Amino acid sequence: MDSSNIVLQTHHLQKKYGALQAVEDVSLTVRKGDVFGFLGPNGAGKTTTISMILGLTRPTRGEVRVLERRVTPQKKQILRQVGALVGAIPGLIPYLSARENLRLMSQLYPQVSSQRVDEVLELVGLQGVGKRPTAQFSTGMKQRLGMGLAILHQPQLLVLDEPTNGMDPAGMQEMRQIILQLAKEGVTIFLSSHLLNEVEQVCNRIAVLHQGKLVAQGAIAELRGEEKNVRVKAKDLDAVEKVLQGLPTIPPFQRQEEAIDITGLDSEWVIQQLVEHQVYPAEVFYTGYDLERLFLELTQKAQG
């Protein structure tokens, strides 16, 4: 693996709070251009991991590297290359407008021009809000401004901790659009979420955390596996079932109300088998692998 391509890496990261193992042996690799989904139910240890990534919490064991440099609470220079939106938006002045807040923040960075402020306002869809004080903003608008503040200095990595928490579906959709746009512009994104659906829509790679432990990591397509799921619709489902039962190796299948779902077979092969037994399906199609099911399987496996 080309290490110059790695933007964020954690090595055997561990955090204990007394007897509680909040994070246990978490090794993550985030490459340039990834929209990396950090998935796990509430309490899995996502925020604790992020806090160690951002040098806010000292790991009990293990280390964090950003752009190949080690991050610790004492050594955080490399985090200038990182933007973060984690919890409440730091430094947001409620009586100032979005532009004024961005301008104020831009004074921290010598390289940020007023042109960049306008660019960011547009990117996060707040160019039209004028002088409205941010105190009057909706949750979604505040989060978008928080995102704007986090990317003002053009970081290489953007860390987002549950950025759509408390948002309505329209706000979530807007947030996803911004994430995708930023990714297009070359920002690597680390997105923590407990929402499978959100992660599936924007991320190319994911890691799944459960009770502090990593239970999976990889490309979404890879994690779904080579496994093929074929749905067969037919007038006579009993006949379909009989054909499946008669195969030399009976594939795992599940009878639904109007279809049979079969795991691990090619649709062409299924059709061929059925037709050879004079069973003619009305429809045969791939249903793909449901991330929700994968997630449940992974977390149940971890528990069992």
Ligand SMILES: Nc1ncnc2c1ncn2[C@@H]1O[C@H](COP(=O)(O)OP(=O)(O)OP(=O)(O)O)[C@@H](O)[C@H]1O
């Ligand atoms: N400062 C702390 N002291 C003691 N326990 C803590 C502390 N911070 C977190 N924990 C515990 O560590 C575990 C992981 O919490 P964490 O907030 O990292 O999970 P999370 O995946 O971010 O969940 P959520 O989405 O609910 O924030 C939880 O059991 C939590 O109660």
